[in-house]
Amino acid sequence: MQPLLRIVGLHKSFGGLRAVEAMAASVRQGDVLGLVGPNGSGKTTVLDLITGALKPDQGMILFGDRRLDRLPPHAITRLGIARTFQLVRIMPSLTIAENVAIGAMFGADPCSPAEALARALPLLSRVGLAGRADHPAARLTYIDQKRVELARALAARPRLLLLDEWLAGLNPSELVQGIALVRALAEDGITIVMVEHVMDAIRALCTRVLVMNAGRAVAEGTPEQALSDPAVIAAYLGEDGDA
């Protein structure tokens, strides 16, 4: 079966810094792929390249048979790719529901503002914000802002959801709920790529794990295989991950 997402020979430098180098990856429909690796290893840059926020210096990103690396971000969203951000990006002057509605208006199945607000409501329940649709987004806690971002991404009706450390900073009971929520999204048929440092979540959720170090993919496999790979252990201990 053709992969849903295929990354081939991807390179991205910032000045002299090689943030992503010769990266290759395949994500199958139904995968929950964990993208892990030490700080600065290029994980967020890969998400930025998939979503069109950055353009690669070389390489190709295919979504089904569509080439993404030549498309602007809004066209990529329309194709069915949505994301959350490591540093949350909500619109503080809008209500919670309006923030989420924006995802519906500009997503894979665009609709009117009125319909978008109606679509937002069940998503607020899903992420744990039921009854708070009209609250100003500006006053939300950090965790609740993350919930808004996830609901906004889901409102875009993605086939591929990219989560950038969505579980980071949750307390233990929130983490249990967060893991259950991500699992439910996967069971609904959304393919997921998650950048995450919370290894319990990676083990609980991921069908596959891809480990990056210094811009390169250094290991791939089931969570058990990938996280026990000597190159991965070396990368996390700060040694030469290419060894």
Ligand SMILES: Nc1ncnc2c1ncn2[C@@H]1O[C@H](COP(=O)(O)OP(=O)(O)OP(=O)(O)O)[C@@H](O)[C@H]1O
């Ligand atoms: N816009 C940018 N301009 C210059 N350098 C950048 C830019 N974005 C990322 N970098 C650098 O590229 C490298 C990879 O960064 P990236 O954010 O992709 O890593 P990461 O694996 O997501 O890290 P973390 O786990 O800390 O979020 C880092 O050295 C980072 O400082």
